[in-house]
Amino acid sequence: MDMFWGLLMSAILLGCTYTLVAVGFSLFFGVMDVVVFCCGDIAIFGSFAIMGAYVAMKSAGLFDSLPFVVCVALLLVIGAVFCAALGLVTYRFSIKPFQNSSELMPLLSTIAMGTIIKEILGLLFKPAVNTVSTALGGESALSVVSGRNPQGFPALLMPNGTVTERNITIIVITILILALLFLFLNRTKMGLSMQAISQNKELSLMTGINVSRIIIITFLIGGIMLAISGFLLGSYQKLMSFDDGAMYGAKGFSAAVVGGLRNTWGAVAGGMLLAFVEVFVSGYIPRGTSYASIVAFVVVVIFIVFKPEGIIGEKTAEKV
Amino acid sequence: MNDAGPNVLEIGGLDTSYGRIPMLRGVTLDVPSGHVCCVLGANGAGKTTLVKAILNMVKADAGSMKLDGKSMDAWPTHKRVEAGIALSAAAVGTFHKMTVEANLKMGAYYINDDSLLRERLEEIYISFPVLRERLQQKSGTLSGGERTMLAIARSVINKPKLLILDEPSLGLAPIMVETVFEIIRRLCAQQMSILLVEQNAQKALSIATTGYVLQKGAIVFAGSTDELRESEFAENPVM
Numbered sequence: 001m002d003m004f005w006g007l008l009m010s011a012i013l014l015g016c017t018y019t020l021v022a023v024g025f026s027l028f029f030g031v032m033d034v035v036v037f038c039c040g041d042i043a044i045f046g047s048f049a050i051m052g053a054y055v056a057m058k059s060a061g062l063f064d065s066l067p068f069v070v071c072v073a074l075l076l077v078i079g080a081v082f083c084a085a086l087g088l089v090t091y092r093f094s095i096k097p098f099q100n101s102s103e104l105m106p107l108l109s110t111i112a113m114g115t116i117i118k119e120i121l122g123l124l125f126k127p128a129v130n131t132v133s134t135a136l137g138g139e140s141a142l143s144v145v146s147g148r149n150p151q152g153f154p155a156l157l158m159p160n161g162t163v164t165e166r167n168i169t170i171i172v173i174t175i176l177i178l179a180l181l182f183l184f185l186n187r188t189k190m191g192l193s194m195q196a197i198s199q200n201k202e203l204s205l206m207t208g209i210n211v212s213r214i215i216i217i218t219f220l221i222g223g224i225m226l227a228i229s230g231f232l233l234g235s236y237q238k239l240m241s242f243d244d245g246a247m248y249g250a251k252g253f254s255a256a257v258v259g260g261l262r263n264t265w266g267a268v269a270g271g272m273l274l275a276f277v278e279v280f281v282s283g284y285i286p287r288g289t290s291y292a293s294i295v296a297f298v299v300v301v302i303f304i305v306f307k308p309e310g311i312i313g314e315k316t317a318e319k320v
Numbered sequence: 321m322n323d324a325g326p327n328v329l330e331i332g333g334l335d336t337s338y339g340r341i342p343m344l345r346g347v348t349l350d351v352p353s354g355h356v357c358c359v360l361g362a363n364g365a366g367k368t369t370l371v372k373a374i375l376n377m378v379k380a381d382a383g384s385m386k387l388d389g390k391s392m393d394a395w396p397t398h399k400r401v402e403a404g405i406a407l408s409a410a411a412v413g414t415f416h417k418m419t420v421e422a423n424l425k426m427g428a429y430y431i432n433d434d435s436l437l438r439e440r441l442e443e444i445y446i447s448f449p450v451l452r453e454r455l456q457q458k459s460g461t462l463s464g465g466e467r468t469m470l471a472i473a474r475s476v477i478n479k480p481k482l483l484i485l486d487e488p489s490l491g492l493a494p495i496m497v498e499t500v501f502e503i504i505r506r507l508c509a510q511q512m513s514i515l516l517v518e519q520n521a522q523k524a525l526s527i528a529t530t531g532y533v534l535q536k537g538a539i540v541f542a543g544s545t546d547e548l549r550e551s552e553f554a555e556n557p558v559m
Binding site: 192195196199200202203205208209210 | 396
């Protein structure tokens with residue numbers, strides 16, 4: 001039974017990390033009708049921005065002069081600013097120029113953007129400058145090493161707490177972010193405009209919504225969300241590699257598809273489903289770890305075939 | 321209702337194109353304040369393009385447009401809506417996942433005063449009793465006639481300077497067409513300036529004071545509805 005609870009905890013945790021990336025996908029798809037494939041890379045960019053800023057602040061002695069919480073908040077702000085800016089760059093250079101061309105163009109150009117982000121991170125963060133691995137503490141985090149140039153993510157969440165405490169904090173932060181997003185989408189004019197654009201772009205124009213401005217705001221907000229997801233991802237797996245983005249992008253995108261691309265809550269459900277499948281397959285099936293991702297993607301395919309409108313997608317086809 | 325001038329909207333020499341194919345060619349059109357002006361034309365004559373060009377949803381290649389005497393050529397779509405042009409086109413659909421009430425509130429995008437919004441909503445419910453019964457229903461589940469009602473209600477909630485109705489009778493049963501025109505008649509009695517774009521010539525002529533006929537992207541007739549009724553264009557309603 002202990003094993004079950006342990007697995008449940010890790011499934012929810014992993015689900016949290018997938019969920020925020022998936023929500024990013026569905027936000028962007030909603031307003032632009034375009035799959036922004038570099039969401040995963042933007043999230044990883046966020047965690048590397050935080051790591052870089054951490055090193056800089058540590059060497060500048062800010063952690064000694066300022067309270068720890070202020071420093072962490074500052075790091076989060078820095079990550080959010082970087083990712084919001086990157087969101088804008090993505091929109092400006094790999095989506096906007098292709099607005100009137102085939103839908104495949106922005107798809108390809110955002111994949112290209114993802115590669116650029118990834119390689120820039122790879123160049124900037126060589127293993128040699130990994131000065132933060134000491135911040136890991138005594139835990140054996142090395143078991144999750146993947147990809148090249150792994151970097152240790154500083155312990156910023158509950159640095160003196162137990163693993164369980166940290167994990168619960170990650171879950172609570174995710175729930176908080178999702179609740180804020182829900183309030184934003186349903187209670188503010190801007191959020192409602194985003195929903196309106198996602199449902200009917202032409203009518204949104206006729207309603208007087210400044211569509212291009214809302215699109216820019218969406219990319220800012222999406223960028224900030226991805227920065228937070230990068231932060232949580234780093235705090236969860238403690239070792240980050242610059243090319244993790246592709247995998248998180250694929251998982252986030254799958255989760256969003258399973259949830260029904262336009263549906264933000266579907267993205268949450270999809271992320272959780274994917275994580276549960278993965279974690280429980282690796283937990284209960286002997287040597288299942290190697291198959292976990294395969295089974296997860298099979299589940300995605302099953303959903304695409306049998307429930308293409310998404311987990312909680314209503315059949316929204318308008319009456320004609 | 322409008323004292324700014326005799327015409328709420330003046331369009332001069334409007335050209336648009338779809339890619340390299342010209343759509344509208346030199347369209348000149350005035351909508352008199354407080355009256356209904358109708359534009360008749362067959363499918364593909366460019367009616368919807370004209371309507372979208374007025375809101376800058378289709379870019380004009382040449383020509384000028386004035387709202388209440390002020391040039392609005394440089395204004396983007398949202399600014400034109402804010403300035404008081406409301407377009408109602410049932411063919412564009414609704415925000416289908418939102419309730420009818422939410423759709424109406426989205427229509428009142430530029431009304432920021434809560435009490436004014438409530439007041440306007442009340443007025444809408446009185447004029448469109450069908451919608452009151454459907455307030456909490458997702459608009460995607462409305463019938464065609466109800467959707468047309470919603471489209472009109474959505475645009476009149478702002479009390480626009482100029483209301484553009486794009487084919488309000490399109491795809492409706494005769495009895496619904498009657499109801500819709502009853503509503504337009506009522507708006508017209510309130511001295512609202514209306515640009516009515518229709519294929520149903522008889523219906524349109526029955527409430528308009530001036531009329532235009534659009535053929536292959538060009539205006540081929542302009543004049544009062546009496547003149548239009550006597551012209552060759554009234555013979556063939558679809559032209």
